[in-house]
Amino acid sequence: MKLGSVLLALVIAGSTAGAQQVAEAPHVAGCEEYAPGDFITPHISDSHCIDVPGFPRFWEVHEVVLPRWTPVHIGGATIDLSPTKHLVFLLLAAVLISLILIGAARAHQNHTHEVGRPKGFASGIEAMVLYIRNEVAIPNLGPHGEGYAPYILALFFFILTLNLIGLVPFGSTATGNISVTATLAIITFIVVETAGIRANGLGYLSTIFYWNKDLPVLMRVPMFVLMTPIEIVGKFTKPFALAIRLFANMTAGHIVVLALIGLVFAFKSYALGAAPLAAAVGIMMLELFVSFLQAFIFSLLASVFIGQMREGHH
Numbered sequence: 001m002k003l004g005s006v007l008l009a010l011v012i013a014g015s016t017a018g019a020q021q022v023a024e025a026p027h028v029a030g031c032e033e034y035a036p037g038d039f040i041t042p043h044i045s046d047s048h049c050i051d052v053p054g055f056p057r058f059w060e061v062h063e064v065v066l067p068r069w070t071p072v073h074i075g076g077a078t079i080d081l082s083p084t085k086h087l088v089f090l091l092l093a094a095v096l097i098s099l100i101l102i103g104a105a106r107a108h109q110n111h112t113h114e115v116g117r118p119k120g121f122a123s124g125i126e127a128m129v130l131y132i133r134n135e136v137a138i139p140n141l142g143p144h145g146e147g148y149a150p151y152i153l154a155l156f157f158f159i160l161t162l163n164l165i166g167l168v169p170f171g172s173t174a175t176g177n178i179s180v181t182a183t184l185a186i187i188t189f190i191v192v193e194t195a196g197i198r199a200n201g202l203g204y205l206s207t208i209f210y211w212n213k214d215l216p217v218l219m220r221v222p223m224f225v226l227m228t229p230i231e232i233v234g235k236f237t238k239p240f241a242l243a244i245r246l247f248a249n250m251t252a253g254h255i256v257v258l259a260l261i262g263l264v265f266a267f268k269s270y271a272l273g274a275a276p277l278a279a280a281v282g283i284m285m286l287e288l289f290v291s292f293l294q295a296f297i298f299s300l301l302a303s304v305f306i307g308q309m310r311e312g313h314h
Contacts, residue, residue, distance in 0.1 A: 031063055044176050044254050047085045051170045061170070086174040093161040093174070101125065101157065132156050132299060140303040142310045148303070151191060155184070156299040163250060163291030167284065173250050175294070181247040185239035188302045192238070196309035207309065208232060238305055242298060249294050253287045 031049040048068065054060035069082045107122035118126050137152040138145065159175060166173025174180045197204045210227035211220060260283065263276035 031065060043258055044173070044251055046177055048082065050085045050088055051172075053170055085172050086177050086180060089162065089165055089172050089174045090180070093158060093165060096165075097157045097161050101129075129153060132296075136296070136300050137303045140300070140307045142307040145195075145307060145310060148191070148195060148306050152299050152303050155188070155302055156295050159184070159246070159298055160291060160295035163295060164288075166250065166254070167287060167291065173254060175246055176251040176254060178243065178247045181243040182239075184246070184298070185243035188242060188305070189235075189239040192302075192305045192309050193235075195306045199310040208235075238301075242301060246294055246298055249290060253283065253290055257283050257287065 031047065048066050049063040050066060051061050052064055054062050066083045066085070066088070069080075072079045072081055104122045104125035107120070108118040108126055111118045111120075111122060117123075132153055133149050136156075137149040141148050141152075162175045162180075163173065165171045166176065196207060200207075208228070208231055210224055210231050212223060213220075215223060257280050260276040260280035264273040264280075267273045267276075
């Protein structure tokens with residue numbers, strides 16, 4: 001199953017065409033403006049501009065306007081398919097994980113052929129892949145669920161790469177965009193329901209319509225009326241929780257870091273600015289841990305939801 005490829009394509013398609021810019025950089029025609037003093041919003045939102053380092057003064061931020069395409073009209077809806085900052089980093093993450101994982105696989109093959117075991121960076125990647133596959137995916141996907149393990153691995157490495165890119169200077173956290181996390185959740189929802197249909201056949205209907213055969217006949221009808229709407233709502237609360245959890249955690253951390261860094265300039269004092277700077281560094285270290293944690297939790301919950309649906313809801 002090429003679920004990893006489908007995941008990457010659909011997430012890229014689900015990236016929002018936002019409209020923001022970085023406040024510190026000089027304004028460039030085509031980039032949106034913000035209220036004076038607002039340096040937090042441009043860093044956590046999408047934009048039709050992307051920040052690049054200056055040359056030779058690499059610490060200076062320069063804005064590059066991304067191409068703007070003619071909107072597509074479908075019925076009464078107007079859809080802007082122009083690339084945005086987050087779309088650029090979605091593509092970058094896809095390219096990075098492809099190069100890293102394919103390179104690690106080839107190195108693993110070469111090292112195994114030469115010395116009988118992987119070594120170096122390939123060995124570390126192998127450990128991560130085996131842990132997610134054997135300890136997270138396979139135990140939760142249920143019997144004969146190995147076919148869905150590539151999807152779980154694709155989720156983990158894709159989300160992790162997006163999270164880590166957001167911690168790099170001039171980078172941007174695409175997982176701080178609700179459109180991206182919602183698309184990931186929708187893809188997961190489709191995979192979960194498809195897995196249920198393939199595994200249960202007509203029994204899949206029992207995950208929608210509550211009909212408990214262990215209850216007396218007189219109780220089945222009222223329970224059917226009461227529980228069926230709850231079952232339907234429950235199907236949609238799972239992807240909703242996945243989307244909001246990832247979006248909120250990645251956005252909140254960046255807001256805290258930016259607010260602390262802002263205090264350094266607000267105090268205008270080396271003595272007073274040292275405390276918020278140290279706190280910002282601490283939060284950044286915590287964000288590094290959160291990047292791994294959120295990728296792990298999203299992958300874990302996705303595998304649990306798939307496993308539950310394959311086993312049947314009742």
